[in-house]
Amino acid sequence: MNILEVENLSLAYGKQQVLDDISFEFKKGKIIGLLGPNGAGKSSILKVLAGLVFADSGKLKINNQSQTEFHKVKSITGFHIDSPSFYPFLSAKENLYLLMKMNQKQIDIDVLLRKVGLENVGSKKVRFFSTGMKQRLAIAQTLLRSPELLILDEPFNGLDPNGFQDLIDLIQKLNAEGITIVVSSHLLNELEQLAEHFILLHHGKIALDISKKELQKSKNKVEFNFISELTEASIQLLNDKKAEFISENRLILKLNPKEVEQLVLALVHNGNSPVKVETLTLLQEKYLEITV
């Protein structure tokens, strides 16, 4: 069942077209990565979904509810849009308490703070929080409504490597609990290890809409580097695979992950162990294409 359906969505700020006839749909229970360079339209899509921005045209459905019934949808959706903002003169607990009261929910705030690793700073005023702590608090506030769908806009911004890994673990844990999560980011590698479905945006249009499974089956651009001279058998093998030689010891092939494994074994058998095998996934290739 689809949790999110977007049909022919368009949005312009003045003369600038931000979203141009975008359509996609997401199944329940997945982690979806919304990718693209800055200004691609990622945040704009999420702002339209959150009801912060009104689209010029198009249809939106969250959990089968259309945009006109969004107040019903809000109770099952958690939003973290843009940089996390809270009432700075209130503590983390007080901020969460206000939002809980607003949503008429009864949730143990201490348990929630423990879930996001902020149990020791619950009484501290938010103005003294680091960016990482604010990001965690932002996730905590999205969980106040026991959501079925979480929408996280650039949640990795400003995080150090530890904070980053913690957040990935937290997102995976929440997804394991059955929550569908939409994450937008311009960090391709990080999102690639997290999401199961990817939408790559460029200038407000969808450049690629692909699942992780499809990505794994698709032929990737693989670069092989050798130190030793290639044997006749290896050259024959590589030519059969339609290798594109950049130099004598460097070449590029289009292979899926299984084929890469088989080729490496065959090359080793022929006496040519590659010193470097670098795979550029279809997603990375497309991303590079639009950003360069």
Next chain:
Amino acid sequence: MIRLVQIELIKLFRSTRTYLTFGITLVLMLIIDLGLYSDGDELFNYLLQSINDYFYLEGNLVNGYLISYLALNTLWVHIPTLIVIVTAHIFSSEFEQGTIRLLLTQSASRGECLMAKFICMILYVICFMIVVALSALIPSVMIFGTGDVPVFIDGIQFIQESSFLSRFWKTLMFSTIAMVAFSSLAMAFAIWFRNTLTAVLVVLGLLIVLTLLQTFVFGIFSSWQPFLFSYHIAKWQLFFMSDIPMPSIWNSVYYLIGMTFICYVVTYIKFNKMNISE
């Protein structure tokens, strides 16, 4: 709605600036009391010099009631300034802190959020006017006692001590309505500009300009006066005339309530259609 108003009140009364406005009002009142305590007699002798030549005035002229009345007269620009600093902030702070995204992605609708803030604004104005009333009245009565009040409106008039308090409370009720109307204007500008300082500057600028226009009783500006909110806000003075002209006061009350309603409707339409894109 009640829970939304409670949330707004928590935000309002956890903010230092709310108490600062109360504190500043109290300090201003005490300064007026102390000033008049030391120089009051000389000042009033000077003011009443012209009638002293013709009349024999007996009794406690420099009294707490007179000082309360003078305090309201002196602070006619300070009170609106202090009020709009807080009331504009109730609306624009959400934009300044970025919490507007947090607020509008919760389960309450935009209309509910605005109404809660509007009610909170009214409650703040009521609290503020109570602070003004008590800080104007209590210290001055304690220091100077009570007595009849000489008032300069169309010449000198003496307000009897026994009728002063009822006039004073009616004045405060009227002023509360006036300040709610003035704050509604601040609300509209705060939502429009999404910035407290700009909203406060614009609304105070308007008050100053309109008050200036109002001072020209004759000539091209005179016909505009009934349409200026500053004209209606200043009607509180009429409660200190010997015969209170109630029809004129009611007229101003309707004008101010109408102005509040229009400001709310305009803000509601703007807020409901607003894109929170930044």
